[in-house]
Amino acid sequence: MRYLVIGLIAGVFSALFGVGGGIVVVPLLILVAHFSERPAMGTSLAAIGLIALVGAVSYAFHGELKPGAAAVVGLPAAVGAVLGTGLQQRIQARTLSLGFAALLAGIAIWLLV
Amino acid sequence: MWGLALAAALGLVAGVLSGLFGVGGGILFVPTLTLVLGLTQLHAEASSLLAILPTAAAGVWRQREYGNVRWRAALLLGLGAVAGVEAGVQIAESLPEHALRRLFAVLMLAVAAQLAWRSRRKPPYAS
Numbered sequence: 001m002r003y004l005v006i007g008l009i010a011g012v013f014s015a016l017f018g019v020g021g022g023i024v025v026v027p028l029l030i031l032v033a034h035f036s037e038r039p040a041m042g043t044s045l046a047a048i049g050l051i052a053l054v055g056a057v058s059y060a061f062h063g064e065l066k067p068g069a070a071a072v073v074g075l076p077a078a079v080g081a082v083l084g085t086g087l088q089q090r091i092q093a094r095t096l097s098l099g100f101a102a103l104l105a106g107i108a109i110w111l112l113v
Numbered sequence: 114m115w116g117l118a119l120a121a122a123l124g125l126v127a128g129v130l131s132g133l134f135g136v137g138g139g140i141l142f143v144p145t146l147t148l149v150l151g152l153t154q155l156h157a158e159a160s161s162l163l164a165i166l167p168t169a170a171a172g173v174w175r176q177r178e179y180g181n182v183r184w185r186a187a188l189l190l191g192l193g194a195v196a197g198v199e200a201g202v203q204i205a206e207s208l209p210e211h212a213l214r215r216l217f218a219v220l221m222l223a224v225a226a227q228l229a230w231r232s233r234r235k236p237p238y239a240s
Contacts, residue, residue, distance in 0.1 A: 003186050007193020014194065015201025017220055018158025019139030020165050023227070025190065033186070042173070042181025043190075049169035050191025052139075052162045054198045059159035062202060066160045069120075069150050074164030076121045077128030077138045078171045084132020085175045097232035100130060101225040107144050108221035111214055 002032055007047065015055045020048035120149045128168055138168045140224055143217060154214045155205060 006028045014021035022044050029040040059065050127141035139161045146157035176182050205213060 003189035004193035007190035008197040010190065011194030011197025011199075012201040012204070013197075014162070015198040016158075016205050017139070017217055018143045018161035019220070020169065021194075023224060029186075035183075038179070039181050039183060042176035042179070043183045043187050045169055045172040045176055046182050046184065046187035047190035047194075049166060049173060050187065051194040051198065052165040052169060054191065054194050055162040055202070056159070056166070058198050058202050059162065062159075062206065064156055064159035064206075065163060066146075066152060066156050067163060069146055069152055069156075070160040070163035072117055072120050072150070073124030073127065073142050073145050073161075074138075074167050076125035077131070077142070077164065078167035080125040080128020080130075081132040081138070081168045081171045082128075082175065084129035085172070087129070087133060094232050097134065097228055100134060101228040101232070104140065104221045104225040104228070107148075108218040108225065110148075111144065111218035111221070 006032060007051070010047070010051055011054065014048075014051045015058065018055075020052055022048050116149055116151075120145055123149065124164070128171075131168060132172065134228065139165055140221060144221075147214070154210055154217065158205060158213075158217075 006025065009028070010021035010025045013019075013024050022041075025044040025047055026037075026040050029035040029044060030037065035043065056065060056070075123141065123145045124138075127138045127145065130141065131138045142161040142164045143154075143157045146152045146160055147154055150157075152160065173182060208216070
């Protein structure tokens, strides 16, 4: 039952923002369903795949989907994700993490002004 | 042509970052689709969801090897999302373009703050 509720919340969030919803699924699995961090991340990834699929189908019915544009960014990203997971073990992630945070904040401010 | 090449390169970078930090690619797909490929915010959000699928599949394939995926929970989460997604789509479609864009920018700031906080507390994923 609580998985259905977490899924419901993640679904609204995911469709509203066009993101997978991991940012809400991972903490909810840890806090509400008492997952530890790694199973929460792994399970969240599988759930994100399903949630994004439902979202993409729903948007397709509303005629908002641009499959060509999605393929241009999505297919290279899958290759990148495999590379990134491999790098995870080797990189000092702290500095990079702050750099990534700064990048996101920069784009956000660009979008706001 | 250059726009397509740049978008593909940014897609690759987004994938690497999502693998590194465990954040979905969507947070970077959406601005790439609007700022580089010129999609509207709504079209970008819709297409980002489709673009997430190969990245999530690649991630699951890796995590599955470590036994980190609980399939029953994941399936129930997906099932619960069906109703939620429809509500999210309706809200996104009813908001004006600039409001949706600003709301997304606020989400990016929140994710940035969370990343900064996590890196301050402990080295993320050091194990």
